[in-house]
Amino acid sequence: GAVVSQHPSRxxxxxxxxxxxxxxxxxxxxxxxxxxRQFPKQxxxxxxTSNEGSKATYEQGVEKDKFLINHASLTLSTxxxxxxxxxxxxxxxxxxxRGAGTGELFFGEGSRLTVL
Amino acid sequence: xxxxxxxxxxxxxxxxxSAVIKCTYSDSAxxxxxxxxxxxxxxxxxxxxxxxxxxxxxxQRIAVTLNKTAKHFSLHITETQPEDSAVYFCAARAGExxxxxxxxxxxxxxxx
Numbered sequence: 001g002a003v004v005s006q007h008p009s010r011x012x013x014x015x016x017x018x019x020x021x022x023x024x025x026x027x028x029x030x031x032x033x034x035x036x037r038q039f040p041k042q043x044x045x046x047x048x049t050s051n052e053g054s055k056a057t058y059e060q061g062v063e064k065d066k067f068l069i070n071h072a073s074l075t076l077s078t079x080x081x082x083x084x085x086x087x088x089x090x091x092x093x094x095x096x097x098r099g100a101g102t103g104e105l106f107f108g109e110g111s112r113l114t115v116l
Numbered sequence: 117x118x119x120x121x122x123x124x125x126x127x128x129x130x131x132x133x134s135a136v137i138k139c140t141y142s143d144s145a146x147x148x149x150x151x152x153x154x155x156x157x158x159x160x161x162x163x164x165x166x167x168x169x170x171x172x173x174x175x176q177r178i179a180v181t182l183n184k185t186a187k188h189f190s191l192h193i194t195e196t197q198p199e200d201s202a203v204y205f206c207a208a209r210a211g212e213x214x215x216x217x218x219x220x221x222x223x224x225x226x227x228x
Contacts (some may be wrong), residue, residue: 012199030216032215033213034214034215034216036218042220042221043205043218043219043220043221044160044205044218045210045218046215046216046217046218049213049215091157091158093160095216097213097214098212099212103148103150103165103167103209103212103214104150104162104165105150105162105214105216107159107160108159109158109159110157110159112157
């Protein structure tokens with residue numbers, strides 16, 4: 001299957017700082033990338049849809065100014081958590097969509113964010 | 117928008133027994149229904165998927181059934197093994213945008 005790489009896998013930061021998470025599709029061009037957040041023992045909640053070259057579409061209740069998404073190329077999307085607070089501590093997972101065909105989403109390894 | 121409900125939230129079975137997890141969806145336009153297995157701290161792994169033009173799909177010990185009229189789909193695991201223990205998520209997608217909405221998850225425990 002296709003490979004999606006996410007970095008960093010773990011990050012610890014102080015409250016008030018910003019953290020950037022990268023998501024790369026290594027062997028295909030992703031028309032769309034999605035960012036999910038998963039709290040302990042909960043489901044994957046879609047945060048936003050990222051399309052290359054255009055503004056991200058955020059799900060209801062997700063603050064676009066706090067979770068900045070940039071999709072600069074067909075292989076890279078970044079999520080920046082700005083002014084992070086302890087309640088932002090979570091598992092963030094990106095996924096890449098190659099387009100109609102198999103229909104499958106390919107997930108990154110996830111990034112565990114801990115805000116102190 | 118789409119809403120996916122998944123039951124049960126936890127399921128415990130003896131090794132060798134079958135396990136069934138059920139999901140319902142709200143958007144009649146949904147046409148793709150994958151199932152994922154997630155181990156603690158890891159990414160979700162696709163285990164089987166089904167499209168709306170098919171009623172049933174099987175892959176060795178795993179099968180998925182889809183009832184479009186009732187808007188529900190189910191995962192069936194036969195001859196369960198301890199390594200099947202994990203959290204399982206169903207999901208649904210409408211159209212070809214790729215956007216998946218996930219169910220709440222089922223924690224499956226297979227007792228040796």
